[in-house]
Amino acid sequence: MTKKMKLAQLTDMLQDLNVEALEGVTIEGDIELDISGGGGLNPELAYAIGNEISHMSLHMANIGRILGFPAEQLLASAFGMGEMPEMDPALARPTELMSSKFDVSKIENWRNKIQEVTIGATAADGGSRKSTVTIGGENALPYYFDAEMPHKNHYTMDVFDMPIGMAKAVKGNYEDVINDPAEWAKKVVREFNADMVTVHLISTDPLIHDTSAREAANVVEDVLQAVDVPIVIGGSGNPEKDPEVLEKAAEVSEGERVLLASASLNLDYERIAKAAIDYGHVVLSWTQLEINAQKELNRKLMKQCGVPRDSIVMDPTTAALGYGLDYAYTNMERIRLAGLMGDDELTFPMSSGTTNAWGAREAWMVKSPLNQDSDWGPREYRGPIWEIITGLSLSLAGNDMFMMMHPTSVQVMKEITGTLYGSIEADEIDIQNWIGAEV
Amino acid sequence: MKINSPLEAYKYLPATNCGECGEQTCMAFAAHLIDRSLKLEDCKPILDEKFKKKYDELTGLLAPEIREVEIGVGDKIARVGGDDVLYRHKLTFFDQTAFAYDVWDTMEEADLVERVNKIQDFRKFYIGEFLQVDMIAVRSTSDDPAKFAAAVKKVAETTDLPLILCSFNPEVLKAGLEVTKDRNPLIYAANKDNWQQVADLVLKYDVPVTLFSPNDLDTLKSMAVTFAEMGTEKIILDPGTYPTGKQLKETFNNFIKIRRAGIDGDRDIAYPIMAVPLTAWMAHDDPVDASYWETVVTSVLTIRYGDIMILHSTEPYAMLPELHIRDTIYTDPRKPVAVDPAMYKVGDPTSDSPVLVTTNFALTYYTVESDLDSNKIDCFLWAIDTDGLGVEAAVAGGQLTGSMVKKAIEDSGFDMKKDTTHNTIVLPGLAARLQGDVEDETGANVLVGPADSGRIPGWMEKNWPPENK
Numbered sequence: 046m047t048k049k050m051k052l053a054q055l056t057d058m059l060q061d062l063n064v065e066a067l068e069g070v071t072i073e074g075d076i077e078l079d080i081s082g083g084g085g086l087n088p089e090l091a092y093a094i095g096n097e098i099s100h101m102s103l104h105m106a107n108i109g110r111i112l113g114f115p116a117e118q119l120l121a122s123a124f125g126m127g128e129m130p131e132m133d134p135a136l137a138r139p140t141e142l143m144s145s146k147f148d149v150s151k152i153e154n155w156r157n158k159i160q161e162v163t164i165g166a167t168a169a170d171g172g173s174r175k176s177t178v179t180i181g182g183e184n185a186l187p188y189y190f191d192a193e194m195p196h197k198n199h200y201t202m203d204v205f206d207m208p209i210g211m212a213k214a215v216k217g218n219y220e221d222v223i224n225d226p227a228e229w230a231k232k233v234v235r236e237f238n239a240d241m242v243t244v245h246l247i248s249t250d251p252l253i254h255d256t257s258a259r260e261a262a263n264v265v266e267d268v269l270q271a272v273d274v275p276i277v278i279g280g281s282g283n284p285e286k287d288p289e290v291l292e293k294a295a296e297v298s299e300g301e302r303v304l305l306a307s308a309s310l311n312l313d314y315e316r317i318a319k320a321a322i323d324y325g326h327v328v329l330s331w332t333q334l335e336i337n338a339q340k341e342l343n344r345k346l347m348k349q350c351g352v353p354r355d356s357i358v359m360d361p362t363t364a365a366l367g368y369g370l371d372y373a374y375t376n377m378e379r380i381r382l383a384g385l386m387g388d389d390e391l392t393f394p395m396s397s398g399t400t401n402a403w404g405a406r407e408a409w410m411v412k413s414p415l416n417q418d419s420d421w422g423p424r425e426y427r428g429p430i431w432e433i434i435t436g437l438s439l440s441l442a443g444n445d446m447f448m449m450m451h452p453t454s455v456q457v458m459k460e461i462t463g464t465l466y467g468s469i470e471a472d473e474i475d476i477q478n479w480i481g482a483e484v
Numbered sequence: 485m486k487i488n489s490p491l492e493a494y495k496y497l498p499a500t501n502c503g504e505c506g507e508q509t510c511m512a513f514a515a516h517l518i519d520r521s522l523k524l525e526d527c528k529p530i531l532d533e534k535f536k537k538k539y540d541e542l543t544g545l546l547a548p549e550i551r552e553v554e555i556g557v558g559d560k561i562a563r564v565g566g567d568d569v570l571y572r573h574k575l576t577f578f579d580q581t582a583f584a585y586d587v588w589d590t591m592e593e594a595d596l597v598e599r600v601n602k603i604q605d606f607r608k609f610y611i612g613e614f615l616q617v618d619m620i621a622v623r624s625t626s627d628d629p630a631k632f633a634a635a636v637k638k639v640a641e642t643t644d645l646p647l648i649l650c651s652f653n654p655e656v657l658k659a660g661l662e663v664t665k666d667r668n669p670l671i672y673a674a675n676k677d678n679w680q681q682v683a684d685l686v687l688k689y690d691v692p693v694t695l696f697s698p699n700d701l702d703t704l705k706s707m708a709v710t711f712a713e714m715g716t717e718k719i720i721l722d723p724g725t726y727p728t729g730k731q732l733k734e735t736f737n738n739f740i741k742i743r744r745a746g747i748d749g750d751r752d753i754a755y756p757i758m759a760v761p762l763t764a765w766m767a768h769d770d771p772v773d774a775s776y777w778e779t780v781v782t783s784v785l786t787i788r789y790g791d792i793m794i795l796h797s798t799e800p801y802a803m804l805p806e807l808h809i810r811d812t813i814y815t816d817p818r819k820p821v822a823v824d825p826a827m828y829k830v831g832d833p834t835s836d837s838p839v840l841v842t843t844n845f846a847l848t849y850y851t852v853e854s855d856l857d858s859n860k861i862d863c864f865l866w867a868i869d870t871d872g873l874g875v876e877a878a879v880a881g882g883q884l885t886g887s888m889v890k891k892a893i894e895d896s897g898f899d900m901k902k903d904t905t906h907n908t909i910v911l912p913g914l915a916a917r918l919q920g921d922v923e924d925e926t927g928a929n930v931l932v933g934p935a936d937s938g939r940i941p942g943w944m945e946k947n948w949p950p951e952n953k
Contacts (some may be wrong), residue, residue, distance in 0.1 A: 138680060138683060138684070138714055139710060139713070139714070140680065142676070142679070142703070142706040142707060142709075142710050143706060143709050143710045143713060144702075144706050145702065145705045145706045145708075145709045145752060146702055146705070147701035147702050147704070147705045147741070147745070147753065148745070148750075149741045149742075149744050149745040149748070149750075150748070188733065188736060188737075189737065189740060190737045190740070190741070250917075252917045282880050284882070309881075311881055311882050333873065333877055333880075333881050334873075334877075362877065364874070364877075366805060366808050366809060366812065367610065367808045367811075367812070368847055368848075368874065369845070369847055369874060370809075370812045371811075371812045371813070371815045371817065372821065374787075374812065374813075375571075375572055375573045375817055378571060378573065379571075379573055382571070404876065406936050406938050407804055407805075407808075410936070410938060413608075413609075413938075414855055414858070414859075414938030414939070414941070415609045415854070415855070415858050415938075416858070417607065417609055417614075417858070418607065418608055418609055419605065419606045419607050419608065419800065420800060421800050421804065422799055422800030422801050422804075423801070426772060426775075426776075426799070426801040427800070427801045427804065430776060430779055430801055430802075430805050431805060433776075433779075433780065434779065434780075434783050434805040434808075434809050437780060437783055437784065438783060438787055438809060438812065438813075441784065441787050441788065457776060457777075457780065461780045461784070464728065464729060464732050464733060465732070465733055465736055465784070466733075467730065467733050469728075469729055470729055470730070471728035471729030471730075471731075471732075471767070472728075472729070473729070473731060474726060474727060474728065474731065474763070474766050474767055476698055476724055476725070476726060476727075476760075476763050476766065477675075477698060478652065479760060479762070479763050479766065480623050480624065480625070480650045480651060480652060480672075481623070481624070481625050481627070482763075482765070482766055483625070484762065484765035484766065484774075484796055
């Protein structure tokens, strides 16, 4: 059936029905529209019909395209356009940000607090130190918003009981005191702001000078006299000699609550542990990049030797940047996370022998031994930053105290770890327009 | 990814054990999908139309929690983000932090070209390959579209490295885009004032964009949601890098918060994060201080979740530690730490060539080997089994001793008396204290080499061949 009608009639018909738009109305069958006599057509209705018809034709054109006919070209040429009109993308865009709140939860299973350990003793506690150092006590990874970090990081600087080979950049700072451990200790405290001093009794090694334990203990007494900060006492690393040397050193420093470095699985750790207990010191529990060995040694120190929990600090070994720091970093991070999540054999504060960074050739060599490398630049700047980045990465993994060597390294480490800890104020800087900054 | 066991991935695979992917079984392939060592596209059968639904579903399940965004084109393309874990030992971190170094559009052309070349040519040899930096960031300091376009064009002509176009002025960004639209540059940045115009640009040119909302994570997330709604997920988030004081502490925690939320499953914020340690130069006047502080901030934010960074200092004492800390954090902890203990030949050794001892710690071994090889020293290099420890640690821990060296000789079948004319072993300098021990155990002559293998060439000149054959 074909029904012919004029547009004016359609308008009248729809007006009678009080229809304002053609929404929902479908036009079926053959329709002849006579728009030549469109006088009196309601403009809104005309627009609506036009809209509907255009959409129908687009729909038809789409069917044409599906059948393989290039309908878009036909449409384009019909309307006199060389190419498809570019939609103005801004029309479809929101004009205001879709408001969204950022939210993140705290870590729930960090329930186990790291043990607090105090090194050094004042007169009130039977020692002669002017101040003490307390590390540990964390309930979260370092500087995280999850929980307040109770103690800042601390820095102990190395002093040796004999002149040793050092990188040039380091040596320049110590040439005047290299033969006098007591003066050396004074220098690192007064001039370089060390929180503690580590006296390394390396001359006791039978393969070096085989200095007797008694003579070595004299050096310890001299250093205790020279400075009033807490001290760390290190042996030579010789597993046969160290127990004897550390026993004697522990005896002469009775009551000072020194850190004895160190007990390890490859020497008679029971003697070190006993010396610590007898004379009131702290034991450094040293293992080599192996979390299970660390658990084993800590367990032995606690269960077999009876060292109290507040007298153990761990040294899980520090490898230099570029020379195994990835293992050292991850080993420490795993140890700290395990401690926080409840492994009581690992809830101890940690210490890093950050000085090891100076073993990296990048820290001390004049230039690269490989000619394919770009210029390494001046080593006096390369060395300290190597020590800094080695220590800094371990501070993020959970390390509490650092044994270091170069004064600039200690200064920068104090600045950055103090900043992350939250104790360093600085003028606020507006970075809104950093792109245009003159740097 | 949303699944964590091979069995869950296996359910979607064809289960034909066809072997086309190189694995014996579909289950073995599934295990590689879970540890991300193979891609789903390595399974050719699943690309067939009849598996399309399973392919699409599994692709969704395997997608990393943090979206991966591509910048640049061709060989030098930089992929950023793509992470699935908060700690590297849980799997590994993917897509190492991309380091971009800046140039600016008010530089003299010759200086600009020289700086770009310095950046793109910088290299540091490390365990068999070169560490290099990744991108150039062009800052508009002129705020002049024509000047910016000219600088960007010059940079693009000078390097294939991916580019970051930096301005808050949409007209300037547009001018830069016009001359690099085939290079897929990263647009820096949309902020709360210009985001509509920048959105128009990044959608029109189909390029990735950084959203910048300094220390305001609600606005940052709102922008990310809005851009995603507008049709792009090629988004990088910059929560601001404040260089000092309490502000820096907040920056540090912003990075942690964004990444934790993303890994925890908040898709609206699961994008790569950008740091701008260059801001250290706004806090320090002395160039050495500024370089040091920039390196320090770079290291902190490389460890804690920065996926891409804009840096300024091109001093080697900044770039070397930056490249190394990035390598440290992104090295796959699952890769073996040791080489097989054995007698290795470097170059073409004869019976007159030296026999050098080192450990089987991969880092130590490859460092020594590359020093020898690079200096064309023919020798036998003995990797002793120290449980993968370096020389110093192995000597201290008792894993490298005279008897260990003797055992290694016996195990290798190498005969010092027959296979060499000199019966001489060269120990690493860091094992000097073992000299007597090794002599007693092996009966060979023992020389002590330098503490660093980089000094072997000089040592050889003075000490080789040995005087007492």
